[in-house]
């Protein structure tokens with residue numbers, strides 16, 4: 179493989195100076211010769227998770243059996259929620275770990291629409307995650323005539339213009355719902371600005387934090403945010419399909435009623451009454467029995483993030499992104515790549531998108547290299563996006579150097595043309 183001694187020595191120097199470098203050792207090492215740049219899709223496995231799950235399975239389930247519900251299992255949704263709250267600027271009792279992100283979106287949008295009775299407009303945008311848009315379309319269909327979903331168009335396919343958001347809000351607007359960090363371009367919305375704009379017009383805002391939590395600091399309290407949802411399997415390393423979370427601001431909790439009236443969201447599930455009455459606090463947004471094994475896997479990774487600190491993680495992510503962009507400008511801009519993410523770090527999350535007409539073949543060449551080459555795992559998003567996810571908790575500067583070198587090699591040598 180090509181080597182560039184300037185960038186290589188810079189990467190090694192930055193790694194030596196990195197105060198978070200040792201966190202890398204606390205994750206299970208991948209195969210040797212594998213560079214993982216996909217932590218924005220599925221985060222790596224923390225070293226402690228397997229032992230912790232063994233403990234939950236053998237001691238808690240195996241030996242304590244049903245008593246474990248009273249020895250911690252029942253509290254898991256709120257207890258883990260309180261830990262996530264510390265990463266997103268929420269208070270205790272405002273975050274709940276439950277269900278999938280899409281299901282939580284459904285619950286909170288329906289609750290908001292009930293609360294905002296008389297207002298019939300939901301605003302989102304065409305760059306939002308497809309599942310979010312599908313859920314919103316289904317809700318409009320379910321609510322029936324008179325309700326509308328207004329999608330703001332993107333002028334550049336990468337960002338959503340705040341002027342268009344301002345222009346879209348009218349007196350009928352019940353709710354705006356946006357992703358905070360966009361799944362394709364990594365564009366970061368102005369949470370404080372949009373929330374205050376919406377509030378001035380009596381509208382609520384729901385934020386999807388899936389690509390922010392664990393990588394981009396969020397201060398829900400300072401922004402006076404109403405509602406939020408998010409995944410735990412990306413930067414939070416909770417494992418494949420791990421349970422999602424939702425946030426409801428404290429003063430809204432008793433005012434909102436969620437649409438799925440399950441027993442665990444009721445005031446006293448173990449009275450086994452016949453009439454539903456919602457619990458008082460955040461627990462009213464629960465539905466059924468928590469998936470204890472899946473939820474338990476989230477905790478070791480959460481503890482690592484709390485120990486590292488979200489401000490330090492963000493600082494490292496910005497420095498690593500700047501390093502990546504330096505190599506991009508130097509090597510790749512002349513190889514028919516364009517940048518698919520905002521350049522300004524304050525408007526960008528922790529992944530960077532490189533666009534190329536042959537992005538699909540290049541991605542496959544990186545993932546399935548010849549035997550004497552390093553494997554690099556980014557991900558591909560149609561039609562021409564290569565997403566390079568920087569997870570500052572375990573990615574080194576050398577990972578980024580090696581990943582970029584390999585992309586350069588695959589394109590310069592036209593190795594990707596050999597990919598069937």
Ligand SMILES: Cc1ncc(COP(=O)(O)O)c(C=O)c1O
Pocket residue numbers: 278279280281307309310357361386388389409422
């Ligand atoms: C921004 C965003 N929202 C929602 C989802 C869907 O999450 P879930 O599969 O937990 O419903 C994803 C999944 O990747 C996502 O990236």
